Amino acid sequence: SQQGEEDPQALSIQEGENATMNCSYKTSINNLQWYRQNSGRGLVHLILIRSNEREKHSGRLRVTLDTSKKSSSLLITASRAADTASYFCAPGFQKLVFGTGTRLLVSP
Amino acid sequence: DTGVSQNPRHKITKRGQNVTFRCDPISEHNRLYWYRQTLGQGPEFLTYFQNEAQLEKSRLLSDRFSAERPKGSFSTLEIQRTEQGDSAMYLCASSSSGGSDTQYFGPGTRLTVL
Numbered sequence: 001s002q003q004g005e006e007d008p009q010a011l012s013i014q015e016g017e018n019a020t021m022n023c024s025y026k027t028s029i030n031n032l033q034w035y036r037q038n039s040g041r042g043l044v045h046l047i048l049i050r051s052n053e054r055e056k057h058s059g060r061l062r063v064t065l066d067t068s069k070k071s072s073s074l075l076i077t078a079s080r081a082a083d084t085a086s087y088f089c090a091p092g093f094q095k096l097v098f099g100t101g102t103r104l105l106v107s108p
Numbered sequence: 109d110t111g112v113s114q115n116p117r118h119k120i121t122k123r124g125q126n127v128t129f130r131c132d133p134i135s136e137h138n139r140l141y142w143y144r145q146t147l148g149q150g151p152e153f154l155t156y157f158q159n160e161a162q163l164e165k166s167r168l169l170s171d172r173f174s175a176e177r178p179k180g181s182f183s184t185l186e187i188q189r190t191e192q193g194d195s196a197m198y199l200c201a202s203s204s205s206g207g208s209d210t211q212y213f214g215p216g217t218r219l220t221v222l
Contacts, residue, residue, distance in 0.1 A: 033210065042112075042199055043151070043213040088150050093209045094139070095164060098150030 002026055003097040004072075004089035012105045019079050021102040023072040023089030032065060033090045034074050037101070043088065046074070079106045110134075112214035114200050120220045121190055128186045129217045133202030140183050141211060142175055143199040144168065151199055157183060158205065190221045 004023045013019055023032070031050045035043040049056045049065045049072065056063045062075040076083055086101040113132045121127050133140050139158050143151035154173070155165045159180040169175075172190075177183040187194055197218050201211040 031208075035213075040197075040218070042114075042215040043201075045210055045212055048208060048210055093203075093211075094141075095153045095156065096141075096143075096151075096211060097153065100148065101150055 002029075002091055003099055004032070004091045005099045006087065006089055006102045008102060009100065010103045010105070012107070013079055015079060015081055015106055015108050017079055019076040019083070019104055019106070021074050021087055021104070023074070023091075023099075025070050025072075025089075025091040027070075028067070029091045031091075031093060032072050033093075033096075034061075034063060034072075035088045035090065037086045037088065039085075046087075076104075079104075081106050081108050112200055112202050112212055114198075114214040114217050116217060117215060118218045118220075120222065122222050123190060123192060125190055126186065126188045127190060127219060128184050129198055129219075130182060130184050131200030131214060132182045133200070134204075134212060137202035137204045137212075138180065139203045139205055139209070139211075140177055141201040141203070142183070142185050143201065145197045145199060145216070146195075154185075187219075190219075192221050195219055195221045
């Protein structure tokens with residue numbers, strides 16, 4: 001397994017705005033997952049995208065995967081204060097290696 | 109499906125004491141993982157089981173750490189002779205090798221070593 005690196009490290013937006021965070025990785029993968037973590041809590045699985053998929057949607061979430069650039073992005077549309085959390089990407093499966101995440105702050 | 113559960117949720121102990129945490133995975137999941145997370149960092153992999161077999165251990169897992177999954181269901185993580193540097197959130201996750209292998213995490217056990 002390999003580490004995903006999230007960017008930016010921190011993001012501050014107003015409610016209703018869209019939030020985009022990016023993930024880069026180094027070697028070929030079969031899939032990539034995004035997780036959310038509210039302060040002091042466990043990780044919540046958001047979405048899994050496979051290497052043969054380019055885009056995937058789940059509610060207000062849109063994930064893209066560009067295997068040629070070894071990057072993924074997570075877009076949260078019409079953000080809410082409840083979206084305030086840290087977001088992590090995890091390339092591969094089994095032994096997941098996490099970066100430091102993107103800390104998203106959504107202000108009312 | 110009640111999700112992954114961990115007990116206790118919080119543990120405060122004195123340096124030098126032993127502590128044990130328990131993780132109950134999602135019932136049909138055959139894989140179970142332990143991670144450790146310190147403030148401001150992402151979770152770090154410690155070890156994982158497939159059924160009762162421990163298949164991989166991180167170098168982070170010193171001799172003071174031991175994990176078991178005796179019947180391929182719940183797992184325990186024991187830390188002997190705790191040190192202040194062991195203070196962290198210990199996260200458990202489970203997955204099914206027969207499915208997408210997506211890992212689902214429990215709420216974690218927060219350990220504070222005084």
